[in-house]
Amino acid sequence: MADTAVADLDSRPSPAELAQRHGLRVAGARPSLREYTRQVWAYRHFITAYSRAKVASSFSNTQLGQLWQLLTPLTNAAVYYLIFGVILSQDRNVDNFIAYLCTGVFVFMFTQSTVANGTSAITNNLGLIRALHFPRAALPVTVTLVQFQQLLMSMVVLAVIVLATGEPLTLRWLLIAPTLLLQTIFNIGLTMVMARIGSKITDLKQVMPFVLRTWLYASGVLYPVVLFRDHLPQWAATLLEANPALIYIELARYSLLESNQDNLVNPPTQLWLMALAWAAAMGIGGFVYFWRGEKEYGRG
Amino acid sequence: MDVAEQTQSKANTTPAAANRVPTIIVDDVHVIYRIHKGAAANNGATAALKRIVSRTKTPNIREVHAVKGVSFTAYQGEAIGLIGSNGSGKSTLLRTIAGLLPPAQGAVYTHGQPSLLGVNAALLNDLSGERNVVLGCLAMGMSPEKVKRVAPDIIEFSGINERGDFASLPMRTYSSGMGARLRFAIAATKDHDVLLIDEALATGDRKFRARSEQRVRELRANAGTVFLVSHALGSIRDTCERTIWLEGGVLKMDGPTDEVCNAYEGR
Numbered sequence: 279m280a281d282t283a284v285a286d287l288d289s290r291p292s293p294a295e296l297a298q299r300h301g302l303r304v305a306g307a308r309p310s311l312r313e314y315t316r317q318v319w320a321y322r323h324f325i326t327a328y329s330r331a332k333v334a335s336s337f338s339n340t341q342l343g344q345l346w347q348l349l350t351p352l353t354n355a356a357v358y359y360l361i362f363g364v365i366l367s368q369d370r371n372v373d374n375f376i377a378y379l380c381t382g383v384f385v386f387m388f389t390q391s392t393v394a395n396g397t398s399a400i401t402n403n404l405g406l407i408r409a410l411h412f413p414r415a416a417l418p419v420t421v422t423l424v425q426f427q428q429l430l431m432s433m434v435v436l437a438v439i440v441l442a443t444g445e446p447l448t449l450r451w452l453l454i455a456p457t458l459l460l461q462t463i464f465n466i467g468l469t470m471v472m473a474r475i476g477s478k479i480t481d482l483k484q485v486m487p488f489v490l491r492t493w494l495y496a497s498g499v500l501y502p503v504v505l506f507r508d509h510l511p512q513w514a515a516t517l518l519e520a521n522p523a524l525i526y527i528e529l530a531r532y533s534l535l536e537s538n539q540d541n542l543v544n545p546p547t548q549l550w551l552m553a554l555a556w557a558a559a560m561g562i563g564g565f566v567y568f569w570r571g572e573k574e575y576g577r578g
Numbered sequence: 579m580d581v582a583e584q585t586q587s588k589a590n591t592t593p594a595a596a597n598r599v600p601t602i603i604v605d606d607v608h609v610i611y612r613i614h615k616g617a618a619a620n621n622g623a624t625a626a627l628k629r630i631v632s633r634t635k636t637p638n639i640r641e642v643h644a645v646k647g648v649s650f651t652a653y654q655g656e657a658i659g660l661i662g663s664n665g666s667g668k669s670t671l672l673r674t675i676a677g678l679l680p681p682a683q684g685a686v687y688t689h690g691q692p693s694l695l696g697v698n699a700a701l702l703n704d705l706s707g708e709r710n711v712v713l714g715c716l717a718m719g720m721s722p723e724k725v726k727r728v729a730p731d732i733i734e735f736s737g738i739n740e741r742g743d744f745a746s747l748p749m750r751t752y753s754s755g756m757g758a759r760l761r762f763a764i765a766a767t768k769d770h771d772v773l774l775i776d777e778a779l780a781t782g783d784r785k786f787r788a789r790s791e792q793r794v795r796e797l798r799a800n801a802g803t804v805f806l807v808s809h810a811l812g813s814i815r816d817t818c819e820r821t822i823w824l825e826g827g828v829l830k831m832d833g834p835t836d837e838v839c840n841a842y843e844g845r
Binding site for chain 2 (some may be wrong): 294
């Protein structure tokens with residue numbers, strides 16, 4: 279290590295000694311995990327302002343502007359319904375397929391777009407990174423918050439769809455809040471992992487659409503989750519049911535859809551435990567993993 | 579006056595004066611960075627596949643040894659010019675001092691967190707100048723209340739509103755000079771311990787240059803250290819009393835601005 283250099287033999291202090299005497303620190307050294315966490319918290323105003331600015335600028339070139347936040351999920355739901363509800367008429371097994379489908383699509387979209395954008399969270403902001411000093415973890419968090427605002431809009435659309443398709447409004451709806459909170463924590467962690475890998479392996483961005491589409495099919499978004507058990511060996515079905523996206527989607531369906539209570543693959547308690555475990559593991563693990571690379575993000 | 583007296587002593591001598599406080603110590607720094615050359619001639623799909631199969635290193639990543647063993651010490655209240663021809667490693671050295679590019683060998687010690695101010699320090703081009711000011715200030719770690727207080731001053735200082743209300747227009751509509759002025763204005767609001775300016779003053783017009791040179795002097799008076807990279811020797815002579823000449827990644831000369839600039843011009 280450079281900052282523990284051995285002292286020179288002659289009387290003049292070595293650069294390292296001189297630096298130590300005047301309290302200088304090695305440039306660009308990585309702060310401790312605790313200090314880093316504190317820095318990220320200190321930059322919360324920047325994070326919220328930046329994500330709000332990102333939302334505003336993402337629709338700045340469209341005529342309808344932020345109305346697209348509502349129109350995008352609506353269009354998505356319409357397309358999927360057309361294909362899987364009407365053309366393939368997949369709805370024989372599920373009572374309220376359109377609400378079932380929309381819940382899955384909107385919840386999955388949150389994770390999907392967060393990961394897709396998070397992969398380039400560092401590479402797209404190199405200008406900012408090379409110009410200003412801030413904890414780089416602010417960038418993946420910003421990506422997640424931008425998509426979180428989109429999710430809130432989608433949830434408004436979803437509430438209308440769910441009620442319009444004849445589902446009752448129950449107290450269980452309140453459970454959507456902790457579900458989405460856990461998912462958000464999971465997403466932040468996952469985005470940090472993807473951001474760090476994406477900053478080194480720039481080809482990852484090209485591969486991500488395929489990975490994410492595979493994930494979509496493995497998450498029981500477009501067809502009933504029970505199909506896994508009907509068509510796959512036991513171990514494969516169990517593996518797929520541990521998929522975090524599927525767990526968050528199932529929890530959202532559990533809280534919003536009265537008609538779907540009998541179709542849950544796992545009891546709610548088990549779902550909650552797994553949702554909590556995923557959020558904790560990914561949230562903490564992702565943060566630590568991202569922090570360990572903090573020094574190198576400016577390199578490009 | 580204090581500052582002027584302190585810096586009168588010859589800047590190129592070794593750190594003998596004990597009363598001077600070093601703010602940056604650059605100790606035998608080597609910087610090597612990797613460049614993605616992108617799609618070169620020998621980079622077709624089959625070539626890439628062959629590389630993956632035979633597990634050889636990608637030839638489109640080249641290592642550049644940009645800074646080769648540079649050492650110097652900068653003190654409180656100094657303004658140091660950094661000159662040299664294009665590609666001599668000036669910007670790379672600044673990035674290393676700012677802690678953005680880790681050195682391959684040697685070390686840089688700094689007092690506080692140096693801030694790099696470069697012309698490519700892009701903010702959000704789709705957003706208005708005003709919003710960029712707020713974002714930039716928050717990114718430098720100011721509190722929201724303070725940002726609200728200083729934002730009008732920044733717009734005023736940058737002078738982007740001299741020809742109509744440009745502050746509310748997206749930054750992509752700005753000329754390159756206006757963008758650089760706004761960025762400088764944002765960075766110059768804060769009293770940095772160490773401010774590294776990379777060509778940022780060159781793009782402004784004469785009036786703005788005078789104002790920013792004044793601001794650089796103020797920053798120095800607040801016991802900061804200022805580094806200025808520029809090809810305009812005039813602005814280096816105006817603002818810096820010490821100058822470092824880099825050539826091919828090697829420190830060629832380090833001394834009073836007049837001496838170094840004359841040598842540089844007469845090379």
